[in-house]
Amino acid sequence: MPATAQSGRSAAGTGLFLLTLVSAVASGQTAQTPADGIKLFEENVRPVLEKNCYMCHSDPERAENGFLLTTRAGLLRGGERGPAISTSEPALSLLLHAVGYDDEQLQMPPSGRLAEADLEVIRQWVLLGAPFGGDEDELTEVAPAEDAFEITDADRAWWSVRPLGRPDVPAVADPDWPLNPIDNFLLARIEAAGLEPPPTADRRTLIRRASYDLTGLPPTLEEVEAFEQDRRPDAWERLIDRLLASPHYGERWGRHWLDLVRYAETDGYERDRKKPSAWRYRDWVIGALNADMPYDEFLTHQLAGDELDNPTAASVIATGYLRLGIWDDEPTDTELAQYDDLDSVLDTTSRVMLGMSIGCARCHNHRGDPIPQTDYYRMLSFFRGIAPYKVGGGNEPTPENYTDWIPADLGTADAGGPPEEGPPANLIEVLRVKELGPEAPPTHVLIRGNPHAPAERVEPGFPLILGNADTGLESPGPDSPTTGRRLALARWIAGDGNLRTSRVMANRLWQYHFGRGLSPTPNDLGRFGQEATHPELLDWLATEFTARDWSLKSMHRLLMTSRAYRMSSRPPENALQVDPGNDLFSRFNMRRLAAEEIRDSVLAATGTLNLEIGGPSVYPPMPAEVLATASQPDKAWGEATPDEAARRSIYIHVKRSLLHPLLESLDLADTDSTCPVRFTTTQPTQALMMLNGDFMSEQARALTARIDGPDGTVEDRVTEALEAVLARRADPVEVARGVGLIEELQREEGFEADAAFASYSLLLLNLNEFVYLD
């Protein structure tokens, strides 16, 4: 902040108004009396203020920045930058600085610099002590307006902040219904509403529900029938264990996590450059989930995998989390862009891991939750050590700040010492976080979030409302590559004492299994979010989660072996009237498959799905119309072999400015900010792509070829296709309808047999039954 503004801020009332006038006179101004000052104000100054300033700075309720230009007290109090006039050194008043247009960051009025004559009038008036006439003219000092902050009892009693107790499992009228305590919590409320829970869904519904839920893939007809015929009492538990052991579990649940952390493989903006080796982070997520890495460790590695005592290649790759955001490689204001990047990291971290909208306190105290602006900057300072993408000017980022070559076996038992000679052969390129050294630059509260208007300095600290525990931070040694701050943050977020973290994740687990969170706003459990419908159940699950050592797979098993998870989606009697929004979970929520599930299911049904796991992303063919939207259509996308094009959707390259059109139309997660709940839209453009797109035509032909038997009748082939797509036995009416269409197309439209069958295959892939789960 420029010196003039500083002095304006620090001006202490040291004199009386009259003294001010005397000093103005003594400094060579035309000798004037207070009456002259008031006259000047009335005749010359007020009209200028009215015309140029009062639109924003006259209404006490709505004054911009809290700054009122209608009274002398308003000038003395000033706005967020402090007093607008200095009684000790009027010439250095902030007001003159602002209207003088000396500072790019503070130019008033914003519509344009005042005329010279108007500026001179204001200057004279300020030098005379800015009299308005009246009692206030005697004032020399006014207490600054405090953006009052206080944590109240009501704040502490908020449902998501209350201490996490272990709620009693409620009693129910029908003790035979519950299979585990989850059922007691739900049934008690269902009974209280005078409803009966629905029956258990049939086995085909259940295996479809569980398969998609845990792997994002459909069961085959054989799997469905084997499960239907499995009469062992633990058939359901066996099914869940089999699915949890599948390597495709990590792909499905990894995608949930990638939605949350706004995963993409490019920076966005003009060049939308590729983030080198971002896919290793994606593979790390999938692998960690498959290995059932405890959730506390999962978070710690992403926040500070490089700061662990013994970092491994995997834990360093996990810190790619901190490099996933958008980045403009030619920012207009580099410092602002660096803060925007840190803001994105803090906002994502606090919403995803803590269910808190700390980001709202960047410019001012949070308007709904007890989060002062200082909390934002104290939390931000945990990330302040991070080396920015680019320091200083120029158009190219500095790759050494965010990529690295590390030994693939770093930190493992196999890792040898440094090679005798020559570079190690097993280096891999990783996207990772790096810091500037053991010392982070100082963090200041920024007025209105403006990096060019720093105020008080803050040190790392946790949100006051969450207890403000000691950070345990110590100075790292002078050779330390990092500050250790992120590890301190991770130890708190993922610590056993942090009830918030387990509550937030328990709610997400419920959401992904049951179709809606117990709190429907999983990224914000504060006052701008929605309260949990079953807060006791959520607390019970949260305590269970930590008691189970943060094991996600154990939680899946717990949730899925409840009777609630096995309920039919058909509403029982009166349920629609009594519980129209299904807030009681009085039946299971139907859902449309997610974008990736639809594309993967199409590939699975036609027998073309390539189930290879991991590796660099692939580039399935992009329609020419879509390439034409890129600024350089011929360089915008890569190529794929047919095998690569048939990979699961999670492996398709995520380019921020050029998303896969079919997936995008089916409500892919936004890539630029954390996506806690996907939209489910229904639009004609989806139907166009599902009916007419090249991908669907190819898949219909593939299904036709798969079914192609030289001896089969049309009935047989229709039956086989129906069963392949729907994983159930076909009934004769359905078969007859298919045969009817095929014959009609041949007879009336002159289709060849294969083309007619391909049309029918296309129809099957468009069925509601195919894309909706009961």
Next chain:
Amino acid sequence: MTYDPERPRNTFCGRTRREFLWEAGGAFTSVALAGMLSTDDFLGAQTVAADGVTAWKNPLAAKPPHFDGPAKAVIFLFMYGGPSQVDTFDYKPDLYPLDGKTIEINTKGRGGTRNQGRVVGPKWRFKQYGECGKWVSDLFPHLGGCVDDIAFIHSMTADAPLHGSAMLQMNSGRILSGSPALGSWVNYGLGTENENLPGFVVMLDPTGGPISGAKNWSSGYMPASYQGTVIRSSGTPILSLDPPPGMSRQAQRRLLDRLREYNEEHAQPRSENSELAARIASYELAYRMQQHAPEAVELSGESEETRRLYGLDQDRTKEFGRRCLLARRLVERGVRFIQVYSGGNHNDHNWDAHGDLVKNHEYHAGGTDRPIAGLLRDLKQRGLLDSTLVIWGGEFGRQPTAEYAEGTGRDHNAYGFTMWMAGGGIKGGASVGETDELGNRAEVDRFHVKNLHATVLQQLGLDPNALSYFHAGLDQKLVGVEGAEPIHQIVA
């Protein structure tokens, strides 16, 4: 057997449509059906949401504005790359004699921050036009004839003098990626009047999209229903609009009828789930879109005179002229927001004249002057100009000085540039705001991109400071949380 491919067979599992809807428990809703059957009062009364209680609304159904606004549709002619104000509409006579002289001047652009530069005098002569006597450069002889319908804003400012962030700001209000586009906001606020066509249409230059591609018409944190749809001015207008090769319209009708039979059977025991019915209806809507969209872009019915008006008879102007003519046809068909790009790709494929200013601007102005004038005249003669807001401008302007030691190329300038608006209740013949005598920085009545956006919303009958969408704990607004005033001086 005769078969009318335009007529879906009302099988509904053997019941009449009304019975089917009734059995659906009054819980029958859809994106499409509200419009498809909107003449059906019965349905209007029965349309409720999935919970069986809440009145259901199609996200794109026409919505009443906050107040009566003169404009019903917007055509944003986006001069991508940034046209030079001092060579187009911001007449600076003092700049000519300074040509070649190095002066003290503060600029910021691609080449960084500078405090002196070599003046490049305006490369075209200016003439006065119209009753308002507006000075317009020789780049726009046709547009010159329209100045009495145009309001010029000479004091535009933006936050970023670099394409990536500036494009996002002009399109979404923010330099950070991830917010909904202006067209998304308009469709969110007003819905569309024709559900057979997208409500937010984008037409690109044949050389490619602008940088950041689809980010420029993304619905950001809003649902995909509000995102822009790219329409091509030749060939198949919309992605996947054409049935696959060999599939006639009639054959597709047969397929869709069978598909509907399966889907209705599936929906019947799941009547409380309105999404199923919505998806069934979306196929009918898609089918109708296949008919309506090609008709909307089919120009054969346009008279020779109209085609000449838009410059379709000349190689130089026919490309952009076609898009302008399409824009008018889409406005006639109820499309709410149409964005037409002049220029695509990088460098001289658009208005980004870093090298040879004369060559660049002659090319781009030459290709657009007559079509834009034709569009304004055509809208006017058809009585559409009063209800159609036309916007002209780029993501920023250009500096009065040269970027390099040699040549006429100008660097970016976000601190002062010109945009104009016409129609939709805008005061013709007006000019507001001024840059300094060199045309470098806005000095008098400065306006920000936010003020431009606020003006667009206001003219459509939407209060820019009230139209909000709740996201990330905040009532987000196009004009930002701090709000912005429309440019009152240019409103008729």
